[in-house]
Amino acid sequence: MKEWAIQLSNITKVYKGKKAVDGLSLNVEKGSVVALLGPNGAGKTTTVSMILGLIQPTSGSVKLLGGDPKDRSVRDRIGAMLQDVSVIDNLTVAETIDLFRHYYKTPLPLEQLLQISGLTNERSKMASTLSGGQQRRLGFAMAVAGDPEVLFLDEPTVGMDVTSRQLFWDTVKAMAGRGRTIVLTTHYLEEADQVADRIVVINDGKLAADGTPSQIKATTIGRTITFTAGSTVTNDHLYEIPGVTDAEWNGRRVRLYSNDTDRLIAELITRGVEMKDIEIQSGGLEEAFRSLVSSAKEDQ
Numbered sequence: 584m585k586e587w588a589i590q591l592s593n594i595t596k597v598y599k600g601k602k603a604v605d606g607l608s609l610n611v612e613k614g615s616v617v618a619l620l621g622p623n624g625a626g627k628t629t630t631v632s633m634i635l636g637l638i639q640p641t642s643g644s645v646k647l648l649g650g651d652p653k654d655r656s657v658r659d660r661i662g663a664m665l666q667d668v669s670v671i672d673n674l675t676v677a678e679t680i681d682l683f684r685h686y687y688k689t690p691l692p693l694e695q696l697l698q699i700s701g702l703t704n705e706r707s708k709m710a711s712t713l714s715g716g717q718q719r720r721l722g723f724a725m726a727v728a729g730d731p732e733v734l735f736l737d738e739p740t741v742g743m744d745v746t747s748r749q750l751f752w753d754t755v756k757a758m759a760g761r762g763r764t765i766v767l768t769t770h771y772l773e774e775a776d777q778v779a780d781r782i783v784v785i786n787d788g789k790l791a792a793d794g795t796p797s798q799i800k801a802t803t804i805g806r807t808i809t810f811t812a813g814s815t816v817t818n819d820h821l822y823e824i825p826g827v828t829d830a831e832w833n834g835r836r837v838r839l840y841s842n843d844t845d846r847l848i849a850e851l852i853t854r855g856v857e858m859k860d861i862e863i864q865s866g867g868l869e870e871a872f873r874s875l876v877s878s879a880k881e882d883q
């Protein structure tokens with residue numbers, strides 16, 4: 584039988600009459616790495632905050648490790664790295680991490696936490712003097728101090744350089760390898776593709792897609808047609824063509840997104856759209872994601 588780390592049943596959060604999260608149901612199996620993807624304002628942070636018990640759903644129920652997220656017995660077993668890391672004044676990096684270690688019954692050793700967050704050389708610095716990227720890494724050390732069973736990472740790599748990112752994802756993968764459940768939100772789709780074994784796409788507070796990275800890519804053909812447009816072609820003109828989900832301009836070079844590029848190319852030719860140097864690309868995750876989000880909008 585599956586063991587659930589997270590069970591969300593029809594959760595909704597209403598802010599000033601507007602639904603930030605709208606009837607979301609989702610179960611996350613223990614030991615999985617789940618990426619929540621969605622455009623700005625989709626409801627990812629609100630969802631994570633409800634799972635953590637930081638805000639109360641307007642309706643619906645949340646279970647974390649089978650219990651109430653606000654219970655001390657549950658909170659002892661989870662870790663969270665949220666978007667704003669607030670550091671305590673007048674404490675060094677090592678003292679800050681040590682303070683967090685003492686909240687937990689079975690913390691990881693201080694040296695290991697300094698090493699996995701790449702902060703060994705900064706251990707004696709005042710935490711408040713760290714750069715933005717270093718503060719994110721300190722936030723990570725604080726989140727994993729208790730060796731949590733479930734770890735939440737809300738846009739964790741924002742502001743991190745390439746080397747830090749690599750160390751960060753290696754550490755996250757190692758934690759997953761030890762059976763930890765990881766829920767992350769990110770705008771970097773390639774990262775989600777590499778690290779997650781399940782991707783949940785949220786749009787306008789609702790579930791837009793749910794599957795493995797390869798299923799997400801396969802559920803939508805998500806292809807693009809790129810061409811150099813003649814002077815008669817306008818943006819409005821392109822959006823009138825059936826099957827165009829998005830158009831991106833770079834000078835006179837246009838990229839059209841569509842779920843059915845075969846039909847679209849026929850339409851473009853039938854309508855006599857002036858095109859040169861035509862290329863058709865098969866979709867990566869980025870295109871799949873755009874296509875899912877735009878088709879969810881059309882359904883409303």
Ligand SMILES: Nc1ncnc2c1ncn2[C@@H]1O[C@H](COP(=O)(O)OP(=O)(O)OP(=O)(O)O)[C@@H](O)[C@H]1O
Pocket residue numbers: 598599602603621622623624625626627628629630
């Ligand atoms: N405290 C609040 N009061 C009012 N509206 C809020 C509040 N928090 C979030 N919202 C609104 O709820 C919606 C969802 O926001 P949320 O922060 O969950 O999105 P997100 O997917 O995390 O976005 P981002 O990728 O930009 O972080 C947005 O329209 C936002 O403006």
